[in-house]
Amino acid sequence: MLTIKIKPKIFFLIALTFLPYFSFSQFISVDFGVNGLTCSACTRSVEMSIRKLNFVEDVVMDLKNTNGKITFNTEIPVSIDKIAKAITDAGFSVRYLNAVFKFDPITISDNYCFVYENSNYQFINVGKKKIEGNTVIKFIGKEFLPKREYKNFIIFLQPLCETGKQKTYYVKL
Numbered sequence: 001m002l003t004i005k006i007k008p009k010i011f012f013l014i015a016l017t018f019l020p021y022f023s024f025s026q027f028i029s030v031d032f033g034v035n036g037l038t039c040s041a042c043t044r045s046v047e048m049s050i051r052k053l054n055f056v057e058d059v060v061m062d063l064k065n066t067n068g069k070i071t072f073n074t075e076i077p078v079s080i081d082k083i084a085k086a087i088t089d090a091g092f093s094v095r096y097l098n099a100v101f102k103f104d105p106i107t108i109s110d111n112y113c114f115v116y117e118n119s120n121y122q123f124i125n126v127g128k129k130k131i132e133g134n135t136v137i138k139f140i141g142k143e144f145l146p147k148r149e150y151k152n153f154i155i156f157l158q159p160l161c162e163t164g165k166q167k168t169y170y171v172k173l
Contacts (some may be wrong), residue, residue: 001109002030005063005143007144008114011134016119018063022142026074026078026101026102027078027099027100027102027111028067028071028072028099028100028101028102029069029070029071029072029099029100030069030070030072030080030083030097030098030099030100031067031069031096031097031098031099031100031136032067032068032070032087032094032095032096032152033066033067033094033095033096033097033113034046034066034067034068034070034082034087034092034093034095034098035066035092035093035094035095035146036066036093037043037063037066037094039063040109042063042091042092043061043063043167044061045090045091046061046068046086046087046090046092047059047061047068048090049086049087049089049090049143050068050070050083050086050087051122051142052086053082053086054073054076054084055072055073055077055078055079055108056070056071056072056073057071057072057078057128058071059075063122064126067095070083077117078117080097080099080139080144080169081143081167083097084097084143084144085143092145094143094144095145095146096144096145097138097139097144098136098137098138098139099136099137099139100130100131100134100135100136101116101134101135101136101137102134102135103131103132103133104132105130105131105132105134106128106130107128107130107131108123108126108128108129108130108131109123109127109128110124110125110126110127111122111123111124111130111160112126112157113160113162113168115159115161115166117168118166119166119167119168120161120162120163120166120167120168120169121161121169122159122160122161122169122170122171123167123171123173124140124153124156124157124170124171125156125170125172126172126173129173135173136173137171137172137173138171138172138173139169139170139171140153140156140157140170140171140173141157141170153170156170157170
């Protein structure tokens, strides 16, 4: 068996060289609203549907406010589409879906795009802002909003990210 010994100083210099290329961005949690929740059985149905997703660490539902909060297993990629589908599969519709995303320091503006886990995220109606750390982003789309609210955003939903085969999610602060 071949053993390679690397002096600590050399290892530190190598690690320091490649550190700027690693991103520590990730989804932390999602707050979501559900239309149609009227009883504890409804709430339980949505909760159990969401708990089946392998990236979900915990779900807390609030029947009084008809919403919930999901925290994620940080080792597994998150699928925003699967969250919306889990809610609709339980027989309800999504009223809103807001994610807490941990950003490395960046300056964003209208139509700014970033790529995370093979998907594009395009900011709409944000102006120019610096963001860093845990930041709430609101998802805009048919599957994430009621029809009436979605219609207010249609004019802004022009895909401007270099997509290839990647999906583009529209988000705002």
